[in-house]
Amino acid sequence: MESMGVARWTSTVQELAGALGKPDVPARYVSRGLHEDDQQPAVAPVPVIDIGRLFNQDGAVAADNEEAKLRLAVQSWGLFLVTNHGVDTSVMDGMMAASREFFRQPPEEKQRYTNLIGGERFQLEGYGTDRVSSTEQILDWSDRLYLKVEPEDERSLALWPAHPQTFRNLLHEFTTKCRVVKDGLVRATARLLELDDDYFVDKFGEKADTYARFSYYPECPRPELVFGLKPHSDGSVLTVLMVDDTVGGLQILRDGVWFDVPTVPHTLLINIGDQTEIMSNGIFKSPMHRVVTNAKKERLSLALFYSVDPEREIEPASQLVDENRPALYRKVKVKDYIAGLYEHVSQGTMVIDTVKI
Numbered sequence: 559m560e561s562m563g564v565a566r567w568t569s570t571v572q573e574l575a576g577a578l579g580k581p582d583v584p585a586r587y588v589s590r591g592l593h594e595d596d597q598q599p600a601v602a603p604v605p606v607i608d609i610g611r612l613f614n615q616d617g618a619v620a621a622d623n624e625e626a627k628l629r630l631a632v633q634s635w636g637l638f639l640v641t642n643h644g645v646d647t648s649v650m651d652g653m654m655a656a657s658r659e660f661f662r663q664p665p666e667e668k669q670r671y672t673n674l675i676g677g678e679r680f681q682l683e684g685y686g687t688d689r690v691s692s693t694e695q696i697l698d699w700s701d702r703l704y705l706k707v708e709p710e711d712e713r714s715l716a717l718w719p720a721h722p723q724t725f726r727n728l729l730h731e732f733t734t735k736c737r738v739v740k741d742g743l744v745r746a747t748a749r750l751l752e753l754d755d756d757y758f759v760d761k762f763g764e765k766a767d768t769y770a771r772f773s774y775y776p777e778c779p780r781p782e783l784v785f786g787l788k789p790h791s792d793g794s795v796l797t798v799l800m801v802d803d804t805v806g807g808l809q810i811l812r813d814g815v816w817f818d819v820p821t822v823p824h825t826l827l828i829n830i831g832d833q834t835e836i837m838s839n840g841i842f843k844s845p846m847h848r849v850v851t852n853a854k855k856e857r858l859s860l861a862l863f864y865s866v867d868p869e870r871e872i873e874p875a876s877q878l879v880d881e882n883r884p885a886l887y888r889k890v891k892v893k894d895y896i897a898g899l900y901e902h903v904s905q906g907t908m909v910i911d912t913v914k915i
């Protein structure tokens with residue numbers, strides 16, 4: 559479908575934003591009505607967890623306290639901030655600066671990493687816009703650089719920016735440190751569910767894949783009409799997110815109300831993904847979130863999506879299923895789930911609904 563000329567959308571949002579001389583946006587980007595929900599959202603009081611303490615089982619009292627915060631976080635918002643995470647501030651700042659520099663390059667430089675094969679067939683990895691499957695699809699006000707970072711031997715280094723020169727090393731360093739954060743968090747999550755500590759670590763498998771998504775949100779002349787990213791939940795087990803600390807935009811839905819997610823320099827944001835919701839049999843929910851646009855400032859984020867080996871199947875943990883709480887999700891192959899996710903995201907629907915029993 560996307561290879562049909564009619565569905566193609568070759569201009570990136572950045573080019574479009576740069577070319578716009580008047581305060582308007584093409585109709586294809588308009589995804590909400592004027593004044594639909596124009597009340598200033600409250601800031602979500604999401605927990606801030608010191609994971610140095612959480613992971614340190616020797617300091618039992620301190621760890622208990624952090625574990626209580628984690629329990630609260632995953633049972634309420636499904637999203638939390640982490641400090642003391644072991645990723646050097648120089649790596650975080652360097653990675654953000656290098657990504658900004660990548661997106662600031664002229665279009666022809668970035669096109670060397672294009673996500674369109676032969677100029678038209680969409681592939682997951684590379685630089686460009688999201689997949690455009692039909693002319694009816696409402697588009698998001700963001701460009702992306704999407705790269706597989708794990709397994710390391712499956713990296714397509716040709717699509718990793720060579721400029722700035724620091725980019726590749728920083729991304730390698732960042733993902734190496736974030737892997738430790740992810741492993742510790744899935745162990746802590748398993749403990750909360752009274753599963754073996756390594757329950758999720760083992761589920762991931764040797765061929766588990768991790769994708770990095772750099773999102774670039776240009777200034778948008780009509781932020782009240784256009785989303786940087788439409789409401790969605792992540793298809794991952796969990797997502798580690800590093801956001802611009804100078805401009806907000808991420809919002810989270812709770813009980814039908816949208817809240818701003820706070821930004822705190824040098825923290826990482828963690829959100830639970832659909833694969834955890836399925837494996838925890840719905841005890842932990844994958845939160846709906848979205849990104850709003852900003853009229854005056856560009857914004858950047860980097861998400862790492864941690865997923866189970868695509869060839870494996872996931873289902874609710876048998877320990878979490880009994881006659882009082884039957885399985886709420888059916889077994890699904892991860893590869894099929896993720897393929898469904900891309901389809902649903904482009905149509906603005908929820909893939910998790912397709913596996914609910």
Ligand SMILES: O=C(O)CCC(=O)C(=O)O
Pocket residue numbers: 771773787792799801807808847849858859860861
């Ligand atoms: O840019 C952000 O803050 C969030 C990005 C996000 O939700 C995603 O990439 O799935």
Ligand SMILES: [Fe+2]
Pocket residue numbers: 790791792847
């Ligand atoms: Fe997301």
